[in-house]
Amino acid sequence: MMKQVPDKNILLFKSCLVSVEYPGIESSTKFVFDKIGIDYEISDKQTCCTGLGHYSDVFDQFTTTAIGARNFKVAGNLDRPNLVMMCATCYAINKKVANILNKKDNVRDKVNDVFDKSDLKNLKYEKGDVDSSKNIFHVVDILYSKRDEISKNIKYDLSDYTIATHHGCHYCKVHYDDTIGGVRDPNIIDDIIEACGCKTIGWYDHKRQTCGSGFRQRYSNKDISMEVTEDKLHSIKDDGVEILVH
Template sequence: MDKIPDKNILLFKSCLVSTEYPGIESSTKYIFDKLNIDYIIDHEQSCCTGLGHYSDVFDQFSTTLIAARNFNLAKKINKNNIVAMCATCYAINKKSSEILNENDDLRDEINEIFNECGFDSYKKDSINTENNILHVVDILFDKRKEISKKIKLDLSNIKIATHHACHYCKVSYDNILDGSRNPILLDEIVKSCGIDTIGWYNEKRSTCGAGFRQRFVNKDLSLEVTEKKLLALNDQNVDILIHMCPNCHMQFDRYQPYISKKLNIELKTVHLNITQFIALILGADPYKIVGIQTHTIPIEPLIEKMNTDNNKSKVNDKIENSKNKISI
């Protein structure tokens, strides 16, 4: 991958982020603004189809067609660096870009449809698979030294583990920054914030268990995978599991109380997207920006633990003043 871009960015909206954890989007925007990163969100952008595609509702042609439309939109507004907040959006766009650039017949078929609809044709290589499609973590990793200078909360008594999304690590092996066998990208970003993660732990490489439709059609099997990871985290007394995908985030955060009740074990790990975590320690409002009110596992006890004596009253006042908990 060439130099990580920090301008001409289309921040790619995610359906799961918008509906489940909108604080991920507002936290990303908060960080990007702090880092003077040039980006926009365009509401004409379509969903990537990921949930439907991986559940066999959308075939590859339909998914690629929609991706081509989104790529054309990015080119039209001169924001050809597409940065995803969701690992599935990242994987879908990577694969679709590769197909569009390598399969002339499919591209021609899509352009016939575009011509009938009055859309501009998709031009080969207008979006580069390797350099123009990124995940937010790629930018955070590149800017980690800048982030380290802006930290406002003390993390010395916090125990953190990471969960690297499979659709980031296992789809485009050659494009990820730190390898796929023992991913440490999130660990390095957290380290730049002033604390080491626990590093390797049992089940670190395991998936979240969601498997898209698996959480619905094979729920017991799905939650068995989730349970193993949560128990591994509990054994390590982990305070925060850092995520980079809203689907993983949802699987752990929404189902942890269910698993805790089933096992009659108090599972205390809270779940934050990497952008929520960074925004929080940069001083963002926990409710208005980070969106902690959308989480199933309460975040307030963790915020208390993260505060030093010097900044505790300030942050507590911020929480108290946000009791009206506006919707994001």
């Protein structure tokens, strides 16, 4: 059953990795959203989700949860309860945070106590302020729900290229129940590409394999991390892939 995906009252969540390392992702996301009529806003009050630090064991879960609760209140105060992530790590972390805040009263109380003792006295996270399944999405969810509209805006024919897809682990391997298009053979990006008038090679050896990043692994087991990345790249090379869509 297709989950309900919003097209308005959206806070487009800024990402450290996207906005700083790959700013073209943010600018192109806004460009496409404007083209297909998505109602969104970006807030300078929103902070990092702590993803890189959290998965590298620098930020503990409570700190990440408190920061997430604050970001949720930023969205709520803008009357934009739907948070859309450009980064799969932001997506996974914020969905987990929402679940913790809604299911663990003691954690929610502790977060609100932190707010009370800081300059955030005007903030109080109430149970259910953000629902992980109904209010937190990835950009790819929005694009998938609007793929028919996207198909009307195609200007360049890329159908002669050999195209494959890579679905991020933090999108399709963390919150299984909310993943559109399946987790064993993820195809949400493939379907969007098809709406653009192109075909992908579909399933290929190592399609579900991680890119090798693994945050913590990049630092503690760099050689293994790079071997996994190399293995993935060899797999797509063997299939003659010219474009890999993430």
